[in-house]
Amino acid sequence: MAESKKYFYMRLKENFFDEADIVALESLPDGILYSNILLKLYLKSLRDDGRLMLRGTIPYSTSMIAALTRHKEETVEKALKIFKDMNIIEVLDSGAIFMLEVQNYIGKSSTEADRKREFDRRRCDEKEGQTPRRKVGEISEKSPPEIRVKSIYNTPPLPPKGGKRERFVPPTVEEVAAYCEERKNGIDAEEFWSFYDSKGWKVGRSPMESWKSAVVTWEKRRKLEGTGKEKAAYADVV
Incomplete structure (x- = not known):
């Protein structure tokens, strides 16, 4: 948004758990745990449009994700490997994790195509070693929400x-x-x-x-x- 990110939510289709990737994921041993981890990572990434980095700069370790999702570290480690193999996530050299499918589940808006292009641009920038650019008109999260909204x-x-x-x-x-x-x-x-x-x-x-x-x-x-x-x-x- 010079979108004012006042709230963050996901919209899941009624057949989300019938989609091929989710069915394949949940058919694995401990697959139900993996899908739970996936959903929690999706939600955690919404604040940064599908990018997972603590405070924007600190990579999430396996142990940090285990604490975040309340799953065993070994389960999280297996889940992340499977997510990468299934092309559900991409982990960059910087440690940033991009949730590749989350753009399909962010609440619908008339700027949906723009948001997806922005997501791809930021991911490509970071893969090439560039500092992710702040979107035009985007205001620092340090500003109080009330000030951000009223100024826009x-x-x-x-x-x-x-x-x-x-x-x-x-x-x-x-x-x-x-x-x-x-x-x-x-x-x-x-x-x-x-x-x-x-x-x-x-x-x-x-x-x-x-x-x-x-x-x-x-x-x-x-x-x-x-x-x-x-x-x-x-x-x-x-």
Whole structure:
């Protein structure tokens, strides 16, 4: 995101455990343990888009991963070898571990293709011995999240009087999530995004002019209903 990484999650398809690689993995002795280790490494790598390095610079040793996943060190060692053989992970000379399939499971957004290209670019840079470049617009994790969000996602200014209204650009899921987090309204960003994306970003029959205004409308409806159910929020905005 100059994606504001306010939260990290995976989306697994309902047939995840029926996929060929997972079936093959779990058919091995201790395979169920290996798939558990794999999922934990996927989740741990989300903060850095599929790259595993402690604090970004320290390689994870087998013993560290064993402590992280709460599995025996010998089990972790076997699992990592199998993951490499199955081309599920790539371990670089620097010690960085890239989870090669995790991009298929990160929450869907309109920037999915850009995210995958960014992942491949960072991995290739590091393989060639270059310092992984920070993405344009990316803000240091040392900055407090509240500051990061407010510095990127401010309420847009009103269009100039008598001037042309700016062309509406649909937000990403991450932008919606960051704005909802800023307002602390509890709205499910992905549900909001999917709802309007399926409607072609229209409010009723009219093209949407401000997605942030639509968020506020959902927020007000939820307060009025007092039920906390997002479904009730649709009443004003369909």
